Amino acid sequence: MQAANNAAKRSEFERQALVHFDALYGAAYRLTRNARDAEDLVQDSLLRAFRFWDSFEQDSNCKAWLLRIVTNTFINEYQRKKRHREVLDAATAEQDSTDGVLIHADANDKQSPERTLLERSVSDDVQRALESLPDDFRTAVVLCDVNGLAYKEIAEIMACPVGTVMSRLFRGRKLLAAALRPFAVAEGYVREPRATAPTTEDKPLDLEKYRAAKAAKGTP
Amino acid sequence: MSSTRLCESIDTLSMAYLDDELAVEERRELDLHMLECGACRTQLDNEREELSLVRKALAVPPAPAEVRERIASALARSIDADEVTRAREAREARRSRLSRFMLPGAAMIAAAASLAVFVAMQPSGETRATAIAHEALRQQTKALPLEVQGVGTAPWLRQHFAPTVTLPRFEDSVALVGARLTAVNGHDAAQLQYEIHIGSGSIGLSAVVIRDIQPAQLGGGDDIVVGAPGRQLMLHVIDIDGVPAVTYVDDNHTGYVFMSGQLSAREVVRLVVASNLIDRAQDLR
Numbered sequence: 001m002q003a004a005n006n007a008a009k010r011s012e013f014e015r016q017a018l019v020h021f022d023a024l025y026g027a028a029y030r031l032t033r034n035a036r037d038a039e040d041l042v043q044d045s046l047l048r049a050f051r052f053w054d055s056f057e058q059d060s061n062c063k064a065w066l067l068r069i070v071t072n073t074f075i076n077e078y079q080r081k082k083r084h085r086e087v088l089d090a091a092t093a094e095q096d097s098t099d100g101v102l103i104h105a106d107a108n109d110k111q112s113p114e115r116t117l118l119e120r121s122v123s124d125d126v127q128r129a130l131e132s133l134p135d136d137f138r139t140a141v142v143l144c145d146v147n148g149l150a151y152k153e154i155a156e157i158m159a160c161p162v163g164t165v166m167s168r169l170f171r172g173r174k175l176l177a178a179a180l181r182p183f184a185v186a187e188g189y190v191r192e193p194r195a196t197a198p199t200t201e202d203k204p205l206d207l208e209k210y211r212a213a214k215a216a217k218g219t220p
Numbered sequence: 221m222s223s224t225r226l227c228e229s230i231d232t233l234s235m236a237y238l239d240d241e242l243a244v245e246e247r248r249e250l251d252l253h254m255l256e257c258g259a260c261r262t263q264l265d266n267e268r269e270e271l272s273l274v275r276k277a278l279a280v281p282p283a284p285a286e287v288r289e290r291i292a293s294a295l296a297r298s299i300d301a302d303e304v305t306r307a308r309e310a311r312e313a314r315r316s317r318l319s320r321f322m323l324p325g326a327a328m329i330a331a332a333a334s335l336a337v338f339v340a341m342q343p344s345g346e347t348r349a350t351a352i353a354h355e356a357l358r359q360q361t362k363a364l365p366l367e368v369q370g371v372g373t374a375p376w377l378r379q380h381f382a383p384t385v386t387l388p389r390f391e392d393s394v395a396l397v398g399a400r401l402t403a404v405n406g407h408d409a410a411q412l413q414y415e416i417h418i419g420s421g422s423i424g425l426s427a428v429v430i431r432d433i434q435p436a437q438l439g440g441g442d443d444i445v446v447g448a449p450g451r452q453l454m455l456h457v458i459d460i461d462g463v464p465a466v467t468y469v470d471d472n473h474t475g476y477v478f479m480s481g482q483l484s485a486r487e488v489v490r491l492v493v494a495s496n497l498i499d500r501a502q503d504l505r
Binding site (some may be wrong): 005006010018021022025026029030035039042043046047050051125126129130141142144145146150151166169170173174176177180181205206207210213214217 | 225229231232233235236239241242270271273274275277278279280282283287288290291292294295298299302303420
């Protein structure tokens with residue numbers, strides 16, 4: 001009886017949740033540093049989702065629900081691990097430098113050759129640019145530009161107002177574009193280096209505020 | 221003018237425009253504005269180019285099939301492991317129920333004390349069982365088909381095996397599912413199959429009941445004394461090739477061998493101590 005319930009739960013989970021595999025993998029791939037971490041993150045997130053499957057409201061947005069689990073898991077687990085690793089790296093680097101070992105600027109991780117190879121296969125420039133973003137900016141950009149979610153869905157996942165999502169997106173994209181532009185120019189993706197964006201960085205972006213102001217003034 | 225309002229908010233509007241977040245009316249208004257405002261048009265073009273640069277860079281290739289398979293099978297394993305954990309937790313809970321059951325009364329305190337001794341001394345060196353115990357255990361591991369199943373099992377056994385033999389009964393979560401007749405070293409015997417319901421699943425427990433046997437014929441292994449002083453009963457824990465079993469011979473020379481592939485010897489002992497065999501023996505006093 002119980003076993004039958006479990007089997008039913010599993011097949012229902014597979015039917016509704018696993019169809020979003022590519023979306024989850026895409027988000028995980030861009031949130032983490034490499035393919036292997038992405039794989040772990042997707043796996044952890046799916047297991048978590050299965051555990052909480054009973055609490056998922058069946059008529060709500062499954063993809064958004066799953067992506068919230070991915071982003072939360074990433075922020076709670078992986079970032080903590082990463083910070084831990086960075087502390088270790090710093091200690092190792094210090095040790096190495098006192099040993100007189102020359103460290104290549106990119107080889108900031110003590111890791112297996114296999115792992116290094118895996119990381120190299122991911123586009124380094126993009127990944128580095130992404131990693132330089134604050135978590136909130138990166139998450140907003142990934143959910144919008146990798147997963148194609150609407151502002152409102154991102155706001156629900158990140159538990160913040162739509163205006164905050166827009167500001168994070170705007171700044172995240174600007175920082176990314178600035179980091180990517182030199183490579184893009186070199187590869188011929190864009191025509192020329194553009195002057196830095198006009199000084200709009202600190203101006204809040206909020207579609208709802210704009211609409212409210214417009215409604216208050218009345219349409220001319 | 222409306223143009224000024226649009227120009228002032230061009231960052232917000234161009235972003236929402238490119239992300240397709242504007243209402244139809246807002247979109248049309250901005251389209252019209254672009255026709256007459258070069259600055260906003262340039263701004264929108266730049267934003268569009270930037271957005272396409274970012275999106276192109278972020279595009280993720282679909283996960284390779286082997287990654288997908290690896291994750292799916294790892295997920296299945298994790299879910300299985302989860303279920304095992306839950307079953308274990310349920311078993312722990314059940315065990316604590318057994319402990320509660322055992323605690324009231326001086327007799328059961330003595331039993332609990334001897335169990336503690338037993339746990340402490342495990343594993344002991346020599347746990348050689350008698351040939352009969354050995355054979356009984358071997359019988360149980362063969363998993364032969366049952367001859368009778370369900371609620372008719374007990375009446376069937378009384379009719380075909382022995383009318384007076386006490387059939388083991390455990391706590392409510394343990395159900396007798398069926399039985400078959402057998403023989404152990406020339407003694408008439410019946411193999412009884414039980415199911416212990418725990419949490420989300422169940423695990424098997426089997427008992428071989430052997431007629432007309434002397435306590436010494438089913439001894440060996442570690443002795444466990446249960447009961448109050450003056451009315452003590454002896455259980456034996458035997459271990460054959462890593463399979464633990466508990467044996468007991470009652471006053472009517474009926475022998476019992478209990479085992480479960482998924483329970484430890486200690487857990488089987490606790491079940492037996494809480495069963496009607498020991499209970500009934502206690503009452504005889």
